[in-house]
Structures are given as structure tokens and as C-alpha cells.
Amino acid sequence: MAAHHFARKMEKYFRKGIGLLPANTRTIVKGLVSYIPGVYNFVDDTRSVSAAFCYSVWLRHLVIASESGLNTDPKVFAELGPGSSLGVGLSAMLCGTDTHYALDVIPFPQRDRNLEILDELIYLFSKRASIPHGEDFATEVRPPLSSYGFPRYILTDERLEQSMAPDRIESIRTALKRALSGDTVSEDSGSIEIFYVAPWNDALVVPADCADMVLSNTVMQCVEDLQEAYSGCYSWLRAGGYMSHNIDFSSYGATKEWNGHWACSSLEWRLMRGNRLYLLNRQPHSVHIDLMEKTGFKIMCDLKFMTDSGIKRSELASGFEWISDEDLHTKGAFIQALKP
Numbered sequence: 001m002a003a004h005h006f007a008r009k010m011e012k013y014f015r016k017g018i019g020l021l022p023a024n025t026r027t028i029v030k031g032l033v034s035y036i037p038g039v040y041n042f043v044d045d046t047r048s049v050s051a052a053f054c055y056s057v058w059l060r061h062l063v064i065a066s067e068s069g070l071n072t073d074p075k076v077f078a079e080l081g082p083g084s085s086l087g088v089g090l091s092a093m094l095c096g097t098d099t100h101y102a103l104d105v106i107p108f109p110q111r112d113r114n115l116e117i118l119d120e121l122i123y124l125f126s127k128r129a130s131i132p133h134g135e136d137f138a139t140e141v142r143p144p145l146s147s148y149g150f151p152r153y154i155l156t157d158e159r160l161e162q163s164m165a166p167d168r169i170e171s172i173r174t175a176l177k178r179a180l181s182g183d184t185v186s187e188d189s190g191s192i193e194i195f196y197v198a199p200w201n202d203a204l205v206v207p208a209d210c211a212d213m214v215l216s217n218t219v220m221q222c223v224e225d226l227q228e229a230y231s232g233c234y235s236w237l238r239a240g241g242y243m244s245h246n247i248d249f250s251s252y253g254a255t256k257e258w259n260g261h262w263a264c265s266s267l268e269w270r271l272m273r274g275n276r277l278y279l280l281n282r283q284p285h286s287v288h289i290d291l292m293e294k295t296g297f298k299i300m301c302d303l304k305f306m307t308d309s310g311i312k313r314s315e316l317a318s319g320f321e322w323i324s325d326e327d328l329h330t331k332g333a334f335i336q337a338l339k340p
Contacts, residue, residue: 024264027254027272035275051120054087056132057217060142061244062095063131063151065213068301068336070242072154074212075099078236080229081219084108086176086196087117088215093172094125095155096163098191101206101236102179104198105277111180118176125164128152142246143303143334168192203232211236214243220288221247222278230295237339242300244336249284249327257310258331262320282320284327288335297337305332 021029066072077092078101086109089100128150162168171192179194197205214233223229233243251261254272261282264272273279285304292299309328316323 023253023256024260024268024272028268030272030274030276049083049085049087051087051117051124052132054085054091054117055121055124055129057246058088058091058095059131059151060145061215061217061246062154063145064143064301064303064334065242065244065336066151066154070244070300070336070338071212071240073159074241076211076213077101078103078206078211078214080214080216080233081105081222082109084110084113085117086114086180086194087121088217089194090114090118090121090172090176091125092213093192093194094121094160094164094169096159099193099210100195101211102194102196102198103200103205104196105200107198109180109196111177114176114180115173118173122164122169125155125160142332143305203228203235206232206236208235209238211238212241213237214241215245216243217246218248220245221249221252221280221283224278224281226281226283226288226291227295230291230297234295234297234339239339242336242338243297244334245288246332246334247285247288248332250331252280254280258307259310259328262323262328263311263315263317265317266319284323285330285333286324286327288333292335292337296339298340299335300338301334301336303334304330307331 062072073096074092075097076099077089077097079086079089080103082088082102082104086100086102089097089102093100130150131145131148133145133148172194175192175194179196195205214236220226220229230243237243250258255261255264257263261269261280262284269282289299289302306329311328313325313328
């Protein structure tokens, strides 16, 4: 306990200290520190996000899927990059999903905290809480909704009465405990299953043609091999299934300007990334759309968030001169794509 307390205290001082540095310098320092064994938490924050955040993410994706004419009752659901909380997948299960695949590159979740998040989500759905959208969510690039009221036209009382039946909730709780304990699914696990795979680097961890929906929230901008990732999504989805991605194309604070990562040289970017498993792939909006369509997806929704560019075209680094004016101003996008 003393060692853990000391580590957390040092992490606090480290974060406070580098917070005083200019953005680009701060990111380079993090990259260099990442080469020291055992200091990952000093470089990237892995604390659990709130149940309200997960609730908001799930309902936003669900509402926009409804507006796109897509399935809003997925029975098999996969999430890429859940991070420290499986709350989005748990939200899906409380709304009727039976099988959940959670795939990540680093094992983040804490079992006890996720059990707490499950209880908090049960409360939010039970009271039919409105979709959170206040200042606590201001840092996330996300599409505005026409209404933030609970989507009763999708999640009817009848549907939630069945999906949140006491025995079903206990099955979800048991599946969560098993998944985060590293246990395999037993023969008597029933129809409710959670598969948590971290690290994952093989698309075969999810059976082909099984998923109704694949979701990610501010994750695809960090995936190194986008072609492999979108091909994996296509393989997992059954015909008529779809993927729903909220993608942030900004530098995530790595540079002073929101799109300053496109002005960083290859050497500067290597120093910024350091020894971390991921940072940003630096691919703009048009690359994601192009790869999705080449993979075979039909774009059903492409909500772009446009803003003034933080850099001039003349400042683009070598290798990024081709970026279009539209890409240069696209800070984020919410994209849903169907597997025909």
C-alpha cells in the first residue's frame, strides 16, 4: 500500500510539473519518459470514466443510429478501445445486448470499479435519465442532438422491462466478474456473455459474421493499422450490421494548435510518441472514409465538426502536404457505415 501511495503521489507531481511546459515540449517529455519501465501511468491517464459518460456515449450512438435507419437493438455488440471502463458495453447489455466483445491494446479495467459503474448505469436507465451533455463532456468532440431527453421511442418501457429483468441483470453482473477475472466462459453461463480481450492483435478473436454493431468512441484516431481495423470490423459484422465511430482528428493536446500534429516532422513525432503503444495515427477524415468504402462499407452517416485551422498550409510537415482544405478544418466526425 505504501509503495502504491508513493507512486500515485509521484504521478501527481509529475503531471503538475509537465503541465507547466509548452504543449509540444510536454508531449516530447512524456515520450522520453515512456522508455523508463513501469511508468506508463505517468504518461497516460488510465483512471475510470464515469457511468454518466458511458451512458451518454451509448445513447448518442443509439439515437444517431436510429436517425440513420440502422438497427437499434443489437444482440451482439463489440467495442474497440473501451479503456478503463466497460460501461458502454454494459449500457448496451442493459438495453438488450446478449453478447459483448470488448477489445483493447492494454488491459485497463478494474473489476470493482466496473461493478460500481454497472450499478450506476442500472440507476440511470431505471430513472430514464436524460442524455448528459453539460460542461463535463465539453472536451469530447461529439455531434449535437436535436433532443437530450431519454429516447423512449427506441428504449420503450416494454423493452427495458425485459432487458433489465432482475435475473438478467444478475447474469450481466456474473459475466462481468468472470470477464474481468480472466476466466473463460463456462458451459452454464447461459445466453449472457462478455469477452474482454486485452491486448488483442488478432481479428479472429471475434467470430466472423456475428456482430450487429461495432462501436468506438475517440479511438480510431489512435489505431496504427486502420486498414486492418476496418477489415476486422467488416469481418465481424453480419450483413446488415454496422459500425459507429466517433473520431477526433485533433492532436489531443499534444501540440499547441489543435491540428499542429500535421506540422510535426517525422523526428519530432517519434520523440513525442516515445515507447508508447499508441499515440495518434495522424490520418485525417478523408483517409478514414476512403478506407471504409474500399473495405466494402456503405457510409450511412458522416457528421463532420468543422473549425478554423490552427496552422497554415505552408506549415504542413513533409508527407502531409496533400491534406485537403476540408481535412485541415475537420476536427472530428461521427461516422456510421453499413455492411451491405
